[in-house]
Amino acid sequence: MEVCYQLPVLPLDRPVPKHVLSRRGAISFSSSSSLFGCPDPRQLSQRRGAISYDSSDQTAVYIRMLGACVIFKQLFSRDVRVRSRVGFEPERRGSHPYLYIDFRILHSCPESVGPVCSRKVRRLLSFQRYLHCSRFFRGFPPQNPLYILDDDYTGQAKCMLEKVGNWNFDIFLFDRLTNGNSLVSLSFHLFSCFGLIEFFHLDMVKLRRFLVMVQEDYHNQNPYHNAVHAADVTQAMHCYLKEPKLCKSLTPWDILLGLLAAATHDLDHPGVNQSFLIKTNHYLASLYKNTSVLENHHWRSAVGLLRESGLFAHLSAEDRLKMESELGSLILATDISRQNEYLSQFRAHLDREDLCLDDAGHRHFILQMALKCADICNPCRTWELSKQWSEKVTQEFFHQGDIEKKYKLEVSPLCDRQLETVADIQIGFITYVVEPLFVEWARFTDTRLSQTMLGYLGLNKAGWKGMLQGQAVSGDDTDPAFEENDPDTLPQESREL
Template sequence: MHTQRNYDLQRRGDPMGIALIWSLVVMLVRWMFSKRRGAISYDSSDQTALYIRMLGACVIFKQLFSRDVRVRSQVGFEPERRGSHPYLCVDFRTLHSRSENARPVPGRRVHRLFSFQRHLHSSRRLHSATTWPYNPLHILDEDYLGQAKCMLAKVGSWNFDIFLFDRLTNGNSLVTLTFHLLNQYGLIELFQLDMVKLRQFIVMVQEDYHSQNPYHNAVHAADVTQAMYCYLKEPKLAKSLTSCDILLGLLAAATHDLDHPGVNQPFLIKTNHYLAALYRNTSVLENHHWRSAVGLLRETGLFSHLPAEDGLNMERQLGSLILATDISRQNEYLSKFRRHLDQDDLCLGNASHRHFILQMALKCADICNPCRPWELSKQWSEKVTEEFFQQGNIEKRHKLEVSLLCDSQSNTVGDIQIGFMTYVVEPLFSEWARFSDTRLSQTMLGHLGLNKASWSGLRASGSLEEPEPEPDPDPPPPPAPGLAQEPQPQKIPPPEP
């Protein structure tokens, strides 16, 4: 009788009957999302809950459940599920091109299809970010950010505390920050990006960063994105970059370490990882980050409403930016940058020169931690050293040659940071200051000098607190009683390329 009454009420349009049906739909949504790794919380305190409920189940389920096609690492160790071990048997996203015979999925009607190349020269709106009539869209989630929204009001400050912001957004710093910046620049409306696809893309990007990595995780990606925004605001860039440049710069910053396994390229090469063979031991991780980002772009169809040629051009330029973050090519990019500055021939009206400056800006953003205030810089230094030492422990456990800087017995945080600042960070940021001699550049160099002096002082006083090395679960058996153990020659690891 009760069921029949609800059915009759529903047929008459009774609100109580509709509410009952809607509650059943929400319960179904919760159950289906809980079956997927990285599912979005439906708790009322979650800032994304209202937005996802608004989308409904029928729009995005098919896309969400068809993803996560993975292949296993070929390092020869016992296979494990992704997320259960961050280093050895890492699952990586494979990029599947669309079938040539597959029919295109009809998208929403677009009133104006445009070509980037054509409109870069014909539309004033695309020539300068400073001339846009900023009119950001009203996003529902922004009403529920609370303290995080107050922090976003100062997102252009170099003292921006990304760790605090990540806590205030319940671990969604990359999603919240990237969506906010794209909206603030008016890029969502300008490029007619579908809100659902964009949100899905950014959420999937954040999910594909490994949260168990001490350093290369979504918080690092958010930190790099915030630094990139600071550089995009510099006068030389702000008056020269096009909207396409800004969109690529922000997307490259958010995806530059996508699906990072927490180990470096030499580790993948010496363990005969399939990615090393796929990319012929050249920019292995950077190529994988790029291809993973392209895979998500195609999976969500974020640029599907644009002409195919423009979409491919965006993917190629995104790859060029991400590949520039390869630290082994640091001297190559730095020499080219220095040569341009010496000859004073950089012309930001030239598309190739603007792209090169974007590459240098992303390189600076990627390694800007030593240029942050001490309280932030020290945290990043400890996290990256912890990740190094975890790799070293894995190499020892499996009788592999320990990579440079990864041996916790012969390296300290202070030694690693002082060397990194001296030989990598300082030369790059000195040249950046020559290109953009602003208050921000001087602030970064000032923090760099103070942080280097702080690490030197801690090392001299012997008060460095090193991260505790990960305990070895499989220690070698002790020598038999009464038998003398012969000393083993110590191997000196070759310098990392």
């Protein structure tokens, strides 16, 4: 956010410190009448020629810059806005709060066009960046760029990260504590906890840059398929990787792939499903020939960010290609249309009892199943968390249905807010998709965690059935959790109709 402050001139003449006058671009207003023919330094400030760069002028009156944006009306006859991020540098010497100024930027600004609405000149910054910016202009030294969390929230967020392996981890609370940076903070922490940074000799700056790019490529306007969902899946994946049966068998390579796939599995999701892209002749549907359209896009987007960040540039070309290929194999497994294919294969392995985690191929298959579980584990969370996720995904479905109605398209299943309710959708989802998968996962790793997930799954299913019965008794078929959305707001990737 840009905040404009009036630039004050100090009322008294006093000598300018030598370290100020010796600096490049130091501003001083000379009170010497021999130079400007005016005895009053306040009047000098109204003149464009009242700038002195003479380091010997010890009688000049000097000013100091305040705030993130300055209206330099006293210096010029026109209004000039100076952005906080351009033209200023931190003071490198001493603790005095003077700032460098690039005068080329001042002179390059357009002529004043009168007062501008604050909403138009305001720059949307995350709370985290605003805090860092404000600390900078208050004279605090710059923070270490490797710090992921704001100082104001480090304590609470770190307390949560200490329990990141707890299945009741509240990702919504963690996202608030990290000012919307849950995916970056969580992923960086897990990379560190698993020792991946040291094992693969990762550059922490490149790692953070990669994670920031990943987080920014998720669409925050999506109610469900956003960076918070990716962080939630990554946290669930961490819980599965710590299961005894996997923990003692997985290699650092497997763990790295698992975390990367979880963080990027829905990268650049447009907020609509594959059938919508196909029926609207979207270019992605044509590119991937109507097969796993979104999953292919998520994978290719992840590969693009890996290459752009150079995170694994120090590895051999063969290893990089292998990583990209296996990452794609994991992400493509999240295609819900292939659920029965993977579930049948998983059930057959369990029936034959031939899964051997010493085999790289079997370990990779288990990572695929773990990612599938993490992707749809919301009904296995506590009711408070599960209900929030259910409402968000249904809101996204209904928004797609509104768009399809507006453009006279066939409304996709589960997307008609007049025919469907959250309870109906969740009961069917749990019965036919989630429950069969987690029953088989519990067969594979019969642990306290797997039994806990099945327990929550049963309770949540009963909760939705009870809610459905309550709606039937009251005769209210509408769900108050959803209001009509504006169908004019099309998803970013789905405006080609």
